[in-house]
Amino acid sequence: MNSGNVAVNDLIALWDGEFLLGVSVIEDIETGTGEKDIPFCPSCKKADVAARKTMTPVYKCWNTDCKAEFDEPGWKHKHVKTFRSRHEAGWIDARGTLTAPELRALCVKPASQNSLRELRADDFHHALTHSGTPLPLRILDTTQDVIAGGHSKVTARARKGQVAFRKAQLSLFGEMCAFTGPAPAQALEAAHLYSYAANSTHHKYGGLLLRRDLHRLFDLGLIAVNPTTKVLDVSADLAAFPEYTKLHGQSVTVQLTTSHIKWLTVHWDMHRTTPQPTIPAQTTNPQPATT
Structure with missing residues (x-):
């Protein structure tokens, strides 16, 4: 999980699983509590499990010491800490400028299955500025200065x-x-x-x-x-x-x-x-x- 590493004034990129939607700067992070059903691997009992869209068995364990494949995972009901960010002030619509494979390739860990993934900032900025779609990226710098x-x-x-x-x-x-x-x-x-x-x-x-x-x-x-x-x-x-x-x-x-x-x-x-x-x-x- 990378939620503990995210802070106010960090840059954030949002996607829908297929395309980049936009980029902004985190203005505030609200924490709370909630409940969640979390899948785990029947073999190693780890939670490094993800469903696959086209392959069977549907589920695979991404634990490097396991790599088991199965049709149905185990489930744990857990109380979890929740995080909700506000990032509207510096929002730049970048819909469609980068595809999911392009975004994954720009991650520090491209094969990661975490919902929050760290991007290589310089490479991500280069990809945006060379996408062919002009984006007012100075908004991000200005927003960070204002928040700071x-x-x-x-x-x-x-x-x-x-x-x-x-x-x-x-x-x-x-x-x-x-x-x-x-x-x-x-x-x-x-x-x-x-x-x-x-x-x-x-x-x-x-x-x-x-x-x-x-x-x-x-x-x-x-x-x-x-x-x-x-x-x-x-x-x-x-x-x-x-x-x-x-x-x-x-x-x-x-x-x-x-x-x-x-x-x-x-x-x-x-x-x-x-x-x-x-x-x-x-x-x-x-x-x-x-x-």
Whole structure:
């Protein structure tokens, strides 16, 4: 079992047994208890047993000292420790980029039957970047930096007062995504313009309403607001996604106060201090919002 070796801020790759589904970064791990029926080998009594799809006998023991084959294993009912990870913030859809055989070949132990298998990180990264499908992998690095900097506490701590904070943003802006315009309230989240984990305070003028996907990209710095021109700056890591690249150079859709500008300047300095390639502007003369 590799569950004990997995930690917050580790990279994670999910597959469905046939293809890679996506990659992300572990934000949190919840532990609990449960019950499970576990098969074991009738010969050596070890639990290194797996069912085969096409061969008979159906089951094989993978214990190197046994290798028995059989149609029906023994079963043990056990109380087990459970692990549940959260990894949505840095999620990158990579559906179909790598097949199951390709993924297995990238494991430290390719023949392992464990549900959690360690990948050779450098080889896995190389396989993704040479798959022919452009993926914004910098999201993973940015997410790890954010979690390492303390933002992993946001989800747990932001619940207190979050409802009132969102209500205040709706009262201030109406049903308006600050990046794309009118949107139903159900699709809008109250985004902090600062690290709530470090600040622990909900400032009325320290937030904007954003669609959930844009909220995540803003938190990761893949979309930022130039505090001088009040236009959107989209990272080149999103170049493969026209829905986001078309936002580059567009003005925010809401009026910003001096407090908003202050917080946006902090966000800009955090994510744009080091020059990075961005998407060419879609508009030649964007009109900045009025403060």
